[in-house]
Amino acid sequence: MLTPEDRKLLKIIAKDCRYTPEELSLQTGLSAEYIKKRIKDWDKEKIIAGYQPVINWERTGEEKVSALIEVRVLPQRGYGFDKIAKRLQKFPEIKSLMLMSGGYDLALLIEGKTMQDVALFVAEKLAPLEHIQSTATHFVLRRYKQDGVELMGEEETLQRLVISP
Amino acid sequence: MKRYLANHVANMPPSGIRKFFDLVATMKDVISLGVGEPDFVTPWTVRESGIFSLEQGQTMYTSNAGLFELREELAHHLNVTMGLSYDPLKEILITTGASEAVDLVMRAVLEPGNIVLVPDPSYVSYGPCATLAGANVRYVPTHAEENFRLRVKDLTQAYSPEVKLLVLSYPNNPTGAIMQREDLLPIAEFVKEHDLLVLADDIYSDLTYEGTHTSFASLPDMHDRTLFVSGFSKSYAMTGWRIGYVAGHPDLISGMTKIHQYTMLCAPITGQIAALEALRSASEAKDEMVAAYDRRRRLMVHGFRSMGLDCFEPLGAFYVFPDISKTKLSSEAFAEELLKEEKVAVVPGTAFGPSGEGFIRCSYAYSLEQLEEALQRIGRFVERRFSL
Numbered sequence: 048m049l050t051p052e053d054r055k056l057l058k059i060i061a062k063d064c065r066y067t068p069e070e071l072s073l074q075t076g077l078s079a080e081y082i083k084k085r086i087k088d089w090d091k092e093k094i095i096a097g098y099q100p101v102i103n104w105e106r107t108g109e110e111k112v113s114a115l116i117e118v119r120v121l122p123q124r125g126y127g128f129d130k131i132a133k134r135l136q137k138f139p140e141i142k143s144l145m146l147m148s149g150g151y152d153l154a155l156l157i158e159g160k161t162m163q164d165v166a167l168f169v170a171e172k173l174a175p176l177e178h179i180q181s182t183a184t185h186f187v188l189r190r191y192k193q194d195g196v197e198l199m200g201e202e203e204t205l206q207r208l209v210i211s212p
Numbered sequence: 213m214k215r216y217l218a219n220h221v222a223n224m225p226p227s228g229i230r231k232f233f234d235l236v237a238t239m240k241d242v243i244s245l246g247v248g249e250p251d252f253v254t255p256w257t258v259r260e261s262g263i264f265s266l267e268q269g270q271t272m273y274t275s276n277a278g279l280f281e282l283r284e285e286l287a288h289h290l291n292v293t294m295g296l297s298y299d300p301l302k303e304i305l306i307t308t309g310a311s312e313a314v315d316l317v318m319r320a321v322l323e324p325g326n327i328v329l330v331p332d333p334s335y336v337s338y339g340p341c342a343t344l345a346g347a348n349v350r351y352v353p354t355h356a357e358e359n360f361r362l363r364v365k366d367l368t369q370a371y372s373p374e375v376k377l378l379v380l381s382y383p384n385n386p387t388g389a390i391m392q393r394e395d396l397l398p399i400a401e402f403v404k405e406h407d408l409l410v411l412a413d414d415i416y417s418d419l420t421y422e423g424t425h426t427s428f429a430s431l432p433d434m435h436d437r438t439l440f441v442s443g444f445s446k447s448y449a450m451t452g453w454r455i456g457y458v459a460g461h462p463d464l465i466s467g468m469t470k471i472h473q474y475t476m477l478c479a480p481i482t483g484q485i486a487a488l489e490a491l492r493s494a495s496e497a498k499d500e501m502v503a504a505y506d507r508r509r510r511l512m513v514h515g516f517r518s519m520g521l522d523c524f525e526p527l528g529a530f531y532v533f534p535d536i537s538k539t540k541l542s543s544e545a546f547a548e549e550l551l552k553e554e555k556v557a558v559v560p561g562t563a564f565g566p567s568g569e570g571f572i573r574c575s576y577a578y579s580l581e582q583l584e585e586a587l588q589r590i591g592r593f594v595e596r597r598f599s600l
Contacts, residue, residue, distance in 0.1 A: 055503060073514050074507035074580075209557060210233040210246035212336045212385075 117151040228563030244557040250449035255497035261489035278306025302462040310443035310456030316468040322347040333564035360389035383416035384571035388526020418447040454481035508576040515587035537570035539597040555590035
């Protein structure tokens with residue numbers, strides 16, 4: 048269980064991981080030593096699983112295509128979906144992989160340079176895998192929000208008074 | 213046309229903030245720490261409910277006292293968060309911002325000759341509202357060495373039999389001071405002994421960073437003597453919606469409702485609907501804002517102390533109130549020269565009463581980046597003063 052202090056710390060890091068332990072110490076009142084140790088623990092326990100910025104590739108003009116793929120899988124005795132998931136997660140093309148309730152089993156988010164890339168990946172690597180029954184590929188047309196960050200439009204500019212009581 | 217102005221209005225001094233506001237308005241690229249409102253936008257779910265109500269055509273008056281659903285939800289909220297018990301039918305009045313509630317309290321209970329005790333320094337409206345209600349104001353000093361908490365010894369010194377009402381506004385604007393239960397109990401004794409009413413302006417109660425806020429109305433025997441004033445502006449970042457309220461004894465609330473019905477009729481309906489949504493579903497968003505203020509608060513206190521200035525630790529609201537007397541400048545001179553030399557706007561402590569001399573009010577309702585930049589600039593300014 049997280050302590051209230053740890054929860055506070057994790058919430059700050061979850062939004063912005065660029066603060067140094069010293070800066071975090073100033074903001075939370077926890078010691079920088081404690082913060083360093085906690086972050087190290089969390090790294091080790093994979094509670095903090097990575098440190099990645101949210102990049103809006105559409106704005107860079109880079110060629111990039113992503114697709115959401117629904118996959119139906121035959122579960123394996125003794126392993127359920129975990130064995131196939133473990134194998135799938137190794138593919139660098141697969142950016143997210145989730146087990147779903149409902150009409151299909153696994154949801155994959157795939158990224159490639161071109162539609163051709165994605166199609167090839169599905170046809171040659173994904174679909175032929177043992178235990179995979181069917182796939183349905185949905186190409187992403189536009190990304191409006193990612194990991195809690197709004198990607199569309201300009202930031203709301205606040206028109207506050209400069210001085211108010 | 214000045215001769216047409218009523219004397220008591222003509223003689224009312226303009227807000228100490230006004231002069232400063234005019235000066236800032238002429239300058240460019242100013243970093244302001246002068247704003248007394250949240251930098252957050254109202255949580256989306258709250259905004260969305262306001263928009264939806266407009267789409268549905270909910271654009272009419274509400275009852276004078278405000279939407280019953282809102283009063284009911286509010287009564288429940290006050291009970292759960294502060295242990296207060298108010299009948300939504302007779303003991304709660306929804307107002308156009310807490311400012312109207314302050315005005316209503318003063319007008320409903322004060323008469324010429326009455327005196328209102330107001331802690332000094334504090335928010336700028338209490339004095340003028342009392343004056344407009346025909347009463348006189350007596351300021352009760354609070355002191356940095358006592359963490360700006362109101363003390364009975366100072367109250368006793370200020371007391372005379374004409375005193376009818378005491379204003380308590382904690383967490384305090386401009387100092388950021390809070391009053392905990394043990395600080396309030398002797399005040400309650402004083403109030404009982406002198407048969408006073410209390411206007412408890414708890415608008416910043418949700419912004420309490422250590423322990424939990426104790427409402428004066430929750431103390432033994434204080435329920436009927438207290439007019440509990442608060443609103444949605446600070447807690448839910450809803451300043452522009454103008455929704456506040458006052459809760460208290462039904463006799464007093466019905467008096468205030470009379471004034472309200474003739475002067476305001478009702479608070480804006482869109483704001484009331486949004487406020488209801490805020491109570492129902494924005495508590496998480498509120499907690500996140502409070503957590504953000506707390507981080508900034510620590511940064512600010514550390515920043516001022518590192519400059520070599522004394523800065524008492526504010527445990528409420530979103531202001532720090534550093535002591536700038538070591539620079540040998542008056543509050544006004546400090547604020548003016550800082551603005552001219554480093555383009556940072558702060559508010560002189562004296563804008564909030566004479567006890568604010570030697571202090572400046574800095575709001576931390578700004579992003580961490582803005583605060584860091586402002587602290588750097590103020591640091592440079594203070595260093596130059598120290599080397600003179």
